[in-house]
Amino acid sequence: MNDKQLRQNVIEELEFEPSIDAAYVGVAAAHGVVTLSGHVSSYPQKTAAERAVWRVKGVRGLAQEIEVRLPGHKKDADDEIAQRAVNVLAWNTQVPHDAVRVRVSEGWLTLSGTVAWNHQRTAAEEAVRELTGVVGVFNEIELAPQIRVTDIKQRIVAALGRHAEVEAAKIDVDVDGATVTISGEVDNWGERQAVERAAWAVGGVRKVVDNLRFRM
The missing domain is CATH 3.30.1340.30 (Histidine-containing Protein; Chain: A;)
Incomplete structure (x- = not known):
C-alpha cells in the first residue's frame, strides 16, 4: 500500500469513528508512519484517534501530535x-x-x-x-510485584501458545531478572498488543522491552 492510499484510509477511519470530531485533525503518512496533527476538544478524543489509526492495515508507526484544546x-x-x-x-x-x-x-x-x-x-x-x-x-x-515467579519465561511462552491471535513460534522471549524482552515478527498491531499483554500478565514482571517487528 502506498502512502497516499494509507493516508486516505486513516482519514476515513477517523471520520467513521463516532467518538471523534475529525474536522480539525490533520493526517500525513510516510513509509507506513502516520502523523496526526491539529486539535480536538478532549483527551478521550485524542486517545480514540490513536486507537483508530492503529486499526488501519498498513500502519507501522504513529507520531501523535494532536493538541487538546478545551472549550x-x-x-x-x-x-x-x-x-x-x-x-x-x-x-x-x-x-x-x-x-x-x-x-x-x-x-x-x-x-x-x-x-x-x-x-x-x-x-x-x-x-x-x-x-x-x-x-x-x-x-x-x-x-513492585508481591509474588516472585521462578520461571517467568515458561509461563509467557505457554500463554503465547494458547493465544489464537499469536504465531508463538515466531516470537522469542528472553528474561533477565524481572525484565522481559520480546522479539520476533508479528503481522499487525493487534498481534503485537496480544504478545505484550501475555508478557505483562505474568506475576514478577516489572518491565517489558518490545523489540517486535512487523512482518514485511
Whole structure:
C-alpha cells in the first residue's frame, strides 16, 4: 500500500469513528508512519484517534501530535481535577486503596505510586483520562510485584501458545531478572498488543522491552 492510499484510509477511519470530531485533525503518512496533527476538544478524543489509526492495515508507526484544546467554559481548576481523580480512583475496585497519588498542572494529570500488577497501573490511567478538564495523562506508577515467579519465561511462552491471535513460534522471549524482552515478527498491531499483554500478565514482571517487528 502506498502512502497516499494509507493516508486516505486513516482519514476515513477517523471520520467513521463516532467518538471523534475529525474536522480539525490533520493526517500525513510516510513509509507506513502516520502523523496526526491539529486539535480536538478532549483527551478521550485524542486517545480514540490513536486507537483508530492503529486499526488501519498498513500502519507501522504513529507520531501523535494532536493538541487538546478545551472549550473555554470547560477549563477547570487543577485542584478540582485532582479531587475528581482522587474520588474516581477511590471507587475503582481494580486500583489498590491509597496506592496511587495524583498531581495536576494546567490540566496535565500525573499518576505516581506503586502497585503490584500492570493491569492495576493501566486501570488507574483509564479511570482518570475520561475526566472533564484533563488534557493529558502521565502514568508514572511503578510496579513492585508481591509474588516472585521462578520461571517467568515458561509461563509467557505457554500463554503465547494458547493465544489464537499469536504465531508463538515466531516470537522469542528472553528474561533477565524481572525484565522481559520480546522479539520476533508479528503481522499487525493487534498481534503485537496480544504478545505484550501475555508478557505483562505474568506475576514478577516489572518491565517489558518490545523489540517486535512487523512482518514485511
